[in-house]
Amino acid sequence: MKYKKYDLDNVKVFTIETNKCKNCYLEINFRDDIRNVDLSKRYLLAKALECSSLKYPSKRKMMIALEELYNMSFSSSILRAGYNHYTNFAIDFLNPKYVKEKNYLHEVLSFLFDTLLYPNVSNNTFDEQTLQVLKEKAHVNLDSYKERPLSFARIDSLKRLFASQIPSKRLIGTHEEIDKVTNKDLYNEYQKMFQDASCEILVIGNMNMDEVVAKISELFYKTSNVSKEILFNISHDPFNFKEEIVPSTYNQTQLLIYYDLRNLTFFEKEYVLPIFSRIFGSANMTDKLTTYLRIQNSLCYYCGFYTNKSDNYGMVYVGLKKDQIKKAKEMIFKAMKEMSEKQIDETYFEQQKEKYLADLKIREDDIYNLIDTYYSHEIMKKASLDELKEEIPKVTLNDIQALAKKMELAYIYILEEGEEL
Amino acid sequence: MKEIILKGLDEKIYYDECENGLKIYIWKKENVNTFKGTLVFPCGAEQVSFKVHNQKKSVPFGTAHYLEHILCKNEDGSSLLGQFNALNSYSNAATYPDRTAYEFVGTDDIYANLNLLLDSIQEKKFSKEAFESERGPILEEERMRRDDANRLSFYKINSCLFHTYPNRVSGLGTEEDIKSITLEDLETFYNTFYHPKNSFLIVTGNVDPLKVFNFIKEKEKTKKFPLWEKPTFPRFNEPKTVVKNYEEIHANVEVPKVYVSLKVPIDALPKKNILFLQIVLQLVLESNFGSTSTLKEELLTKKQISTLGTSVDWERKFFVLKVVSQTKYPEKVIPILQARMKKLLVQEEDIFRKIKSEIANLVLGFEDIETVNDWLGYTLTTYGKIITNEKQILESITIQDVQNIMEKVETDQMNTFVMLPLKKGDEN
Numbered sequence: 001m002k003y004k005k006y007d008l009d010n011v012k013v014f015t016i017e018t019n020k021c022k023n024c025y026l027e028i029n030f031r032d033d034i035r036n037v038d039l040s041k042r043y044l045l046a047k048a049l050e051c052s053s054l055k056y057p058s059k060r061k062m063m064i065a066l067e068e069l070y071n072m073s074f075s076s077s078i079l080r081a082g083y084n085h086y087t088n089f090a091i092d093f094l095n096p097k098y099v100k101e102k103n104y105l106h107e108v109l110s111f112l113f114d115t116l117l118y119p120n121v122s123n124n125t126f127d128e129q130t131l132q133v134l135k136e137k138a139h140v141n142l143d144s145y146k147e148r149p150l151s152f153a154r155i156d157s158l159k160r161l162f163a164s165q166i167p168s169k170r171l172i173g174t175h176e177e178i179d180k181v182t183n184k185d186l187y188n189e190y191q192k193m194f195q196d197a198s199c200e201i202l203v204i205g206n207m208n209m210d211e212v213v214a215k216i217s218e219l220f221y222k223t224s225n226v227s228k229e230i231l232f233n234i235s236h237d238p239f240n241f242k243e244e245i246v247p248s249t250y251n252q253t254q255l256l257i258y259y260d261l262r263n264l265t266f267f268e269k270e271y272v273l274p275i276f277s278r279i280f281g282s283a284n285m286t287d288k289l290t291t292y293l294r295i296q297n298s299l300c301y302y303c304g305f306y307t308n309k310s311d312n313y314g315m316v317y318v319g320l321k322k323d324q325i326k327k328a329k330e331m332i333f334k335a336m337k338e339m340s341e342k343q344i345d346e347t348y349f350e351q352q353k354e355k356y357l358a359d360l361k362i363r364e365d366d367i368y369n370l371i372d373t374y375y376s377h378e379i380m381k382k383a384s385l386d387e388l389k390e391e392i393p394k395v396t397l398n399d400i401q402a403l404a405k406k407m408e409l410a411y412i413y414i415l416e417e418g419e420e421l
Numbered sequence: 422m423k424e425i426i427l428k429g430l431d432e433k434i435y436y437d438e439c440e441n442g443l444k445i446y447i448w449k450k451e452n453v454n455t456f457k458g459t460l461v462f463p464c465g466a467e468q469v470s471f472k473v474h475n476q477k478k479s480v481p482f483g484t485a486h487y488l489e490h491i492l493c494k495n496e497d498g499s500s501l502l503g504q505f506n507a508l509n510s511y512s513n514a515a516t517y518p519d520r521t522a523y524e525f526v527g528t529d530d531i532y533a534n535l536n537l538l539l540d541s542i543q544e545k546k547f548s549k550e551a552f553e554s555e556r557g558p559i560l561e562e563e564r565m566r567r568d569d570a571n572r573l574s575f576y577k578i579n580s581c582l583f584h585t586y587p588n589r590v591s592g593l594g595t596e597e598d599i600k601s602i603t604l605e606d607l608e609t610f611y612n613t614f615y616h617p618k619n620s621f622l623i624v625t626g627n628v629d630p631l632k633v634f635n636f637i638k639e640k641e642k643t644k645k646f647p648l649w650e651k652p653t654f655p656r657f658n659e660p661k662t663v664v665k666n667y668e669e670i671h672a673n674v675e676v677p678k679v680y681v682s683l684k685v686p687i688d689a690l691p692k693k694n695i696l697f698l699q700i701v702l703q704l705v706l707e708s709n710f711g712s713t714s715t716l717k718e719e720l721l722t723k724k725q726i727s728t729l730g731t732s733v734d735w736e737r738k739f740f741v742l743k744v745v746s747q748t749k750y751p752e753k754v755i756p757i758l759q760a761r762m763k764k765l766l767v768q769e770e771d772i773f774r775k776i777k778s779e780i781a782n783l784v785l786g787f788e789d790i791e792t793v794n795d796w797l798g799y800t801l802t803t804y805g806k807i808i809t810n811e812k813q814i815l816e817s818i819t820i821q822d823v824q825n826i827m828e829k830v831e832t833d834q835m836n837t838f839v840m841l842p843l844k845k846g847d848e849n
Contacts, residue, residue, distance in 0.1 A: 058718060067713065362455050
């Protein structure tokens with residue numbers, strides 16, 4: 001595998017040349033400070049760019065063009081890490097060496113960059129009809145989480161825990177904000193994105209990357225030079241512990257227990273927390289939560305521990321019957337107490353570190369994971385694969401204990417099932 | 422060791438068989454660290470009535486799934502998945518309508534993983550305590566699924582389409598089914614279906630096929646299994662008619678979902694192989710309702726729908742052609758979808774462009790060890806063999822074939838199923 005970095009005019013390019021795959025993947029990120037982004041406008045802009053361009057003025061025409069390019073996929077997404085807001089456009093295409101058309105690489109790159117540089121705009125406005133269709137879809141998407149009880153519980157609890165702070169915000173905005181966006185706003189947002197955002201391109205595949213990057217610089221340009229240092233760690237108010245019960249019409253109750261991770265060091269977040277998580281709640285049926293909740297007490301089918309290092313919280317989740325909540329809470333607190341008292345089998349602890357290192361080998365087989373880890377290391381300064389391999393073995397049981405002691409109980413949220421008929 | 426060549430894809434599957442009848446399939450991929458092994462039994466949630474040794478037997482719905490849980494549990498109640506974890510591997514199991522699969526994914530020692538998988542699944546000792554303690558988690562899984570409207574729709578639609586097929590009930594069974602399952606039911610199912618002659622092992626990854634074959638064959642020689650008799654199943658005398666033309670329920674959805682399904686008898690179609698027919702029907706359906714169709718574009722532009730998707734399922738003697746749409750205006754959209762379903766258009770240019778993109782998908786499909794492993798399990802169960810000429814099938818399709826098939830598609834048996842949001846005060 002060959003890792004390379006290129007500094008083009010106002011755009012950074014990160015590439016990995018690898019023979020692990022027959023497909024190639026390229027993504028372009030426009031990175032802004034979320035505090036300066038109008039969420040609904042940006043979301044609708046990304047979707048507008050995804051569904052039409054000057055050359056292909058409708059979604060249908062775009063889809064036909066994509067099928068002709070051997071079913072290349074083209075998508076947009078909006079992501080957040082800390083205060084970093086990403087407007088992301090990605091293409092996934094067949095390695096040019098498998099197709100007979102000699103200009104295939106040129107065609108796929110032109111598709112992406114023409115779409116971004118030459119949008120379906122006239123008189124400095126996006127097409128009104130397209131915007132109306134996108135708004136309709138955005139309204140539906142905004143509420144779709146309510147169809148899944150765990151998603152509902154997670155989103156609703158974050159709103160309650162973080163009030164109006166960044167982690168509580170939906171990246172799509174609100175119904176009211178969506179309604180207010182005009183087609184002129186979209187064009188202004190488009191210009192703002194090209195003007196204000198840092199721009200990074202990532203490429204992975206079995207291609208000569210010097211040639212690919214030469215092609216990129218021929219087809220894409222960005223006039224403003226922006227290189228932003230935006231924090232990847234949210235600073236938020238201390239949590240005041242509370243417990244809330246929210247009624248619902250779902251069949252199953254969701255119990256969520258939040259822990260505060262604000263006081264962790266870099267070493268703890270990058271290297272200790274992944275091992276802690278495995279032992280506590282995500283080790284494929286051997287962790288403490290599964291042992292106490294599912295195996296020993298038959299309380300649930302699923303449970304686990306999720307962490308968000310940028311937003312500084314850890315969250316236990318369980319789907320269960322409401323009359324089992326008391327027992328489940330007892331078991332969760334028992335598991336956490338054992339973590340803070342170092343009641344962890346030493347052999348099992350060493351196994352989990354080894355398992356983590358084995359998982360890194362699985363990650364190395366996944367091109368999306370490889371390029372993502374490379375990017376996160378370069379931009380977010382997260383641990384690289386090599387650093388993880390070097391540092392994980394150094395984690396001790398004392399580190400796990402120290403981390404557990406720092407984790408403060410922040411919030412208990414119960415989404416209670418409806419009464420049975 | 423034999424080689425099964427996948428024509429036009431530059432790929433091959435290695436094949437061998439143990440003395441006890443266990444079939445082994447291997448796909449080798451270099452340049453990767455990961456391997457995946459799956460032991461598949463072609464028996465699943467739909468096998469609830471069968472005849473073996475001249476005796477009719479039946480088990481409650483959900484038995485195959487309950488057994489899958491129990492086979493992933495040791496006698497002492499600990500998890501088999503934990504033992505794979507100790508080998509630095511992941512493992513899982515899944516019950517499908519027609520098969521049950523036990524799998525591991527790892528990087529470190531394929532032979533230790535194979536040992537654990539084969540020994541645990543082939544030589545099960547059942548314990549009453551482990552059996553009973555798993556009922557709670559399975560009941561919770563069933564409650565979780567009840568909140569999943571998409572899953573619910575699948576069974577509800579099947580019960581509107583089919584009078585006799587067992588695909589009308591969730592693979593987990595109902596709450597009552599789960600409560601009624603006994604350890605004896607599990608043993609009956611296990612003894613009837615879990616035999617090397619009725620299973621196949623699929624290994625994908627950077628492995629040495631010959632070494633893996635030899636290891637498994639030697640290992641299997643040391644085991645003793647009773648003689649196995651292939652069970653037989655009741656014949657379903659399924660009428661061509663649908664059970665109901667229209668059904669409406671309130672479920673856990675935010676925006677109404679509309680499903681229009683056509684029940685198409687296969688025996689009325691031209692005599693072509695089943696995959697050929699399935700591909701052609703999918704191409705036509707996509708061309709009429711998919712992302713490049715003018716109908717979808719029109720409905721989106723008028724803001725009458727927010728999504729529109731298609732599927733073609735093979736259900737014994739029928740194909741089910743289905744379109745699903747999220748729409749706030751079911752009363753406007755339903756007649757439009759029904760009308761098009763009754764008169765599907767054959768659009769030559771569209772179909773051949775889609776064939777080209779399907780070929781690209783096929784080439785890219787042989788990339789990921791998990792995808793190939795899953796595909797082998799699916800194709801071996803569904804078609805009873807590895808399809809070696811899918812690319813040739815795609816390349817051989819002519820517009821005349823498509824027209825001949827579509828002329829014979831009977832469009833009179835249709836069901837429309839609507840899921841509406843819960844009214845205030847409704848319970849699920």
